[in-house]
Amino acid sequence: MSNNPILITGGRLIDPAQKLDKKMDLLLKDGHVFWLGEEGKAPSLPEAPTILTARGKVVCPGFIDLHCHLREPGFEEKETIATGTRAGARGGFTTLCCMPNTNPPLDSRAVVDYVIQKARSEGVIRVLPIGCISQGRRGEGLAEMGELAEAGVVGYSDDGAPVSNARLMRHALEYSRGWKLPVISHCEEISLTEGGQMNEGAVATRLGLKGMPAEAEECMAARDIALARLTGGRLHLAHISSAGSVELVRRAKEKGISVTAEVTPHHLTLTEEKVMGYDTNAKVNPPLRTRTDIAALLQGLREGVIDAIATDHAPHAAVDKMCEFGLAAFGISGLETALGSLMTLVNQGELELGLVIARLTSGPAGVLGGIPMKSGLGTLKVGSPADVTIFDPKGEWLVSEASLISKGKNTPLLGTKLKGKVIATIFGGRVVYKEGAP
Amino acid sequence: MRPMVQREGAPPLSETIPEISTSVWKHNHILDLDDFTREEIELIFVITDGMKEILSREIKRAPTLRGKTVVTIFFEPSTRTRASFELAARALTADVLNITASTSSIVKGESLLDTLRTIQALGADVLVMRHSQSGAPYLAARQVNMSVVNAGDGAHAHPSQALLDMYTMRSRLGHLEGRKVVIIGDILHSRVARSNIWGLSTMGAEVVVCGPPTLLPLYMNEDRAGGQLPRVTVESNADKAVEGADVVMALRLQLERQEKGLLPAVREYVRYYQITQERLARAKPGALVMHPGPVNEGIEVSPEVSHGANSVIEEQVTNGVAVRMALLYLLAGGKKH
Structure with a gap:
């Protein structure tokens, strides 16, 4: 990279991978972290660096999202790689793992190549595709996992749909071992969720909407953990949402089973009551659950039972949501509201700031393992990629349709004020988002 | 026009x-x-x-x-x-x-x-x-x-139906306060039941919902309702439910519930949940029998009850x-x- 060096000065530098949380300066050069150290002590360079003042701000590794939907190819009316990566940069993310439920799905080398190519030419941050588990996401035969790995996928998932056939899941966990990539499970026993619209419970009963019980997630989580134990495969549970799932992962980890898990900001902050009034923007799968579930998810994060926070950014066009609740699409647009939502939990004293950053950086890097981990994603160690997020933990902003860069305006937070605002995002030593910049 | x-x-x-x-x-x-x-x-x-x-x-x-x-x-x-x-x-x-x-x-x-x-x-x-x-x-x-x-x-609401049900009860019973109203049938899928639960509770009546356990929501019991629904009694035994009732309201049974596996057989529903003379005898003398219609003849209410002295089904209309x-x-x- 031939960019000018960047010196970020005066900020509070938090890098959980190095157990750092103090006032430090950071010097980026040639696309990598060149130096970090005491304020004002940066080595001088032949070319003067661009200086970014970060007083009162937090400086941390760029966030890694293990789970988002960029919708391209096939659903460009909902999002594109161009808009999705810009929304990600605005949210402080420098790496997005995109889910393969596109059209065509990412079940072949050609489609993975297409996404990687598009991301290079039109994206502004790193896109790491996730390949399908099964051909066409049909849950019948395995996708060509080896060739997908060669093409550059960082994991496998049929996300949006579960792998209902236990034998196929077993084979996926076995076969993927050869490439040391995680199999990411969307846990949902569909015979229990068919026709479901929201969490099964008192609110669904009141609203006359068919519920999706937490048990539908938990029974498949239990099945997949058992299969991970059997096969020794790498299992990652996507978007766990219930207290029961947290307990299953906790016990599995205690037994040394190779399982990791993620949780979304919306499952950490919102309950089923958001659906009252039939707000289709609160319709999401897995559904928003209860306060009890939130408490367990937070505890799971604190203990390290849950490794990562992932957005499950699921943008939709207005027409997909402006309709009867039962006909509306599932999903919340989440890349841009993630940090603000999580800062609410920090401000309430539920989570430490350092922990939140860990679960957005070193946590997801650890889940990915392999090349992303070795290449230094999720940390600001010298030599790591110069992926940096600078945010104002006190900066307030109003979530509105106009305020979102993503094509997906579908968030139940519309009209809500969030505290926690990204000031600048640097990817590979280049500023890709700056607050207020056109 | x-x-x-x-x-x-x-x-x-x-x-x-x-x-x-x-x-x-x-x-x-x-x-x-x-x-x-x-x-x-x-x-x-x-x-x-x-x-x-x-x-x-x-x-x-x-x-x-x-x-x-x-x-x-x-x-x-x-x-x-x-x-x-x-x-x-x-x-x-x-x-x-x-x-x-x-x-x-x-x-x-x-x-x-x-x-x-x-x-x-x-x-x-x-x-x-x-x-x-x-x-x-x-x-x-x-x-x-x-x-x-x-x-x-x-399955959400049918407010005008509940209001006409309550109006019919009021005109026959004078007032709703303290009256025991038993709603029998497919509570899970019933908008009529939900609206009646809200209205009757607001008017001070005691509501009992009754039906096969697969057609009773798990979340109407106070311990799981989380304040989202008014307090009702949930009872799967129809004989117990109608005990001392002022009003017995039967709901229409959608016959496809059997196909979805929610009921073993309509025959069994009739046996345990039909409002018969014998069951009605457990209610208060002169208890009202109601049904939002249309009635499946011989399923929710026995013909003699449906057309009998206690029935106010036509008056509801x-x-x-x-x-x-x-x-x-x-x-x-x-x-x-």
């Missing part, structure tokens, strides 16, 4: 019920009974009394809603509810337009909104809407500038027109519009 011109001699409503103040009325829409106060429901009853008087006249018509347009749109089949709203609107001299939307036209996208905006552009004042999707009338109320009356949405007149009057007849 236009109703007959108002005839000489039929006094306006104000002459019939001159001293009623509608100041307690707070609603622009009737979507659910969960936000109705006792005073509002009492007001509906009192106005319904006046409407019944109008309906007893030789010329069953008052000019109250003259120049107003009521549109009914039903995305689900209905005979009595639709006819009842239409008669109610005509009796108040409103223009009535009935739109039938086939269920197959409910497709994803903005189609419902397009339809609603078209109706609005035609100049409707009140929209009476039935839809198979819970919450669809809320979308209507948010997006268009008309008063919306929910004539049944999915008759009262339905007067109750709906009261609702249309309150929405479109006041000074607000």
Whole structure:
């Protein structure tokens, strides 16, 4: 990279991978972290660096999202790689793992190549595709996992749909071992969720909407953990949402089973009551659950039972949501509201700031393992990629349709004020988002 | 399509019920009974009394809603509810337009909104809407500038039915406070049950819901209701449930429930949940037997009970027109519009 060096000065530098949380300066050069150290002590360079003042701000590794939907190819009316990566940069993310439920799905080398190519030419941050588990996401035969790995996928998932056939899941966990990539499970026993619209419970009963019980997630989580134990495969549970799932992962980890898990900001902050009034923007799968579930998810994060926070950014066009609740699409647009939502939990004293950053950086890097981990994603160690997020933990902003860069305006937070605002995002030593910049 | 011109001699409503103040009325829409106060429901009853008087006249018509347009749109089949709203609107001299939307036209996208905006552009004042999707009338109320009356949405609510049920109970029993009302049947999928639970609880009645355990929601019991629903007693044994009841209300059983595996057999439902003479004998003497219709003959209620002395099933239908007149009057007849 031939960019000018960047010196970020005066900020509070938090890098959980190095157990750092103090006032430090950071010097980026040639696309990598060149130096970090005491304020004002940066080595001088032949070319003067661009200086970014970060007083009162937090400086941390760029966030890694293990789970988002960029919708391209096939659903460009909902999002594109161009808009999705810009929304990600605005949210402080420098790496997005995109889910393969596109059209065509990412079940072949050609489609993975297409996404990687598009991301290079039109994206502004790193896109790491996730390949399908099964051909066409049909849950019948395995996708060509080896060739997908060669093409550059960082994991496998049929996300949006579960792998209902236990034998196929077993084979996926076995076969993927050869490439040391995680199999990411969307846990949902569909015979229990068919026709479901929201969490099964008192609110669904009141609203006359068919519920999706937490048990539908938990029974498949239990099945997949058992299969991970059997096969020794790498299992990652996507978007766990219930207290029961947290307990299953906790016990599995205690037994040394190779399982990791993620949780979304919306499952950490919102309950089923958001659906009252039939707000289709609160319709999401897995559904928003209860306060009890939130408490367990937070505890799971604190203990390290849950490794990562992932957005499950699921943008939709207005027409997909402006309709009867039962006909509306599932999903919340989440890349841009993630940090603000999580800062609410920090401000309430539920989570430490350092922990939140860990679960957005070193946590997801650890889940990915392999090349992303070795290449230094999720940390600001010298030599790591110069992926940096600078945010104002006190900066307030109003979530509105106009305020979102993503094509997906579908968030139940519309009209809500969030505290926690990204000031600048640097990817590979280049500023890709700056607050207020056109 | 236009109703007959108002005839000489039929006094306006104000002459019939001159001293009623509608100041307690707070609603622009009737979507659910969960936000109705006792005073509002009492007001509906009192106005319904006046409407019944109008309906007893030789010329069953008052000019109250003259120049107003009521549109009914039903995305689900209905005979009595639709006819009842239409008669109610005509009796108040409103223009009535009935739109039938086939269920197959409910497709994803903005189609419902397009339809609603078209109706609005035609100049409707009140929209009476039935839809198979819970919450669809809320979308209507948010997006268009008309008063919306929910004539049944999915498994959610059917407020005018509950009001006519309660009105019928009140006219037979005098008051609802402390009365024991048992609702038997497919509570899980019933909008009639949900609206009655809200209304009856607000009016101080004791509600018992009863049905096969697979058709009883797990979340109506106080311990799992989380304050989302009024306090009701959940009982799967029909003999116990009807003990000492003032009212026994049977719900229509959708026969496809058996296909979905929720019931082993209709035969078994009849055996354990049909309202028979023997079961009814456990209720209070003279207990009312109700059914929102249409009745599956010989399934929910035995024929002798259905046509027997305790049955007020036909009276429910008759009262339905007067109750709906009261609702249309309150929405479109006041000074607000």
